[in-house]
Amino acid sequence: MEETQNTPLEFNNRIDLRELQEAVNKIKNELGKVIVGQKDMVELLIISILANGHSLIEGVPGVAKTVTAKLLAKTMNVDFSRIQFTPDLMPSDILGTSIFNVKTSEFEFKKGPVFSNIILIDEINRAPAKTQAALFEVMAERQITIDGVRNDMQAPFLVFATQNPIEQEGTYSLPEAQLDRFLFKINVNYPSLEEEISILEGNHHRKDKISDNLIEPVLSASHIENYQNTIKEIIVEDNLLKYIAAIVNNTRTNANLYLGASPRASISILNASKAMAAINGRDFVTPDDIKKCTKPVLRHRIILTPEREMEGFTSDKVIDQILETIEIPR
DSSP states (O other): OHHHHHHHHHHHOOSOOHHHHHHHHHHHHHHHTTOOSOHHHHHHHHHHHHTTOEEEEEOOTTSSHHHHHHHHHHTEESOEEEEEOOTTOOHHHHHEEEEEETTTTEEEEEEOTTSSSEEEEESGGGSOHHHHHTTHHHHHHSEEEETTEEEEOOSSOEEEEEEOSSOOTTOOOOOHHHHTTEEEEEEOOOOOHHHHHHHHHHHHHHTTOOGGGGOOOOEEHHHHHHHHHHHHTOBOOHHHHHHHHHHHHHHHHOTTEEEOOOHHHHHHHHHHHHHHHHHTTOSBOOHHHHHHHHHHHHTTTOEEOHHHHHTTOOHHHHHHHHHHHSOOOO
């Protein structure tokens, strides 16, 4: 009976996803050597890589936001840069600057830390608007124009940014235009009691051994590019495209919201849903894939009305209400 039930799944898969699934499991296993729990964050970060999108990670200090992003980058055999954002950080500190070469009597462009494959920006809301604006072009178009010269980023190019929602002194709110360039906003919560005990046990047994040394790279740049291309081939039925459009359209007419989501949000839900289906071994998207991806895609793109904010409403609550309202395709 078991074999009969499994046969249709095997038969229905028109795209071979075994290698991709194996790679995802290897990444999770590598991270599992150090990171305890935080399964949702890890899964969403992997999806963001496969969907070729940037992620904003929000949580209180000490819940492994930076460590997870850093170790995830370590599982990939690509260049990695970590930038600590501070109030005095200038755009040239990130992008690079032209320096006069005395020998050649010409200006030479010295590339900044953003010229890498995986960029980890720690405490992105600490830098002023001018520095944050320097990321607009590179995040949206994977290129930088300096002194009239276009510099293309080498694929893969992904930004993982962290921010602390509690300590707001000395921080600058990210403008909506920049938030819209993040595929996901991932909220990271405290670990459970059992997970915290495991964290303590692991730290004690490792005797404070540097966690970076425990992680082995399992993916190359070409692997990532191949998997990203595979994701584009995942099948999405027309009624599911209409379902995504209906969800996003509801945010624009919803009485609880001052600002709804843009068409970029619809495309983000579509791409993330394809990656969600693939890591679960399916070459087709289901309504559940869409529902799982909707909250992290929309929560940073919508703004509550002042009245709802005062009543203690949250973006997540409004998104839940929208998902309950829209009829699920059959």
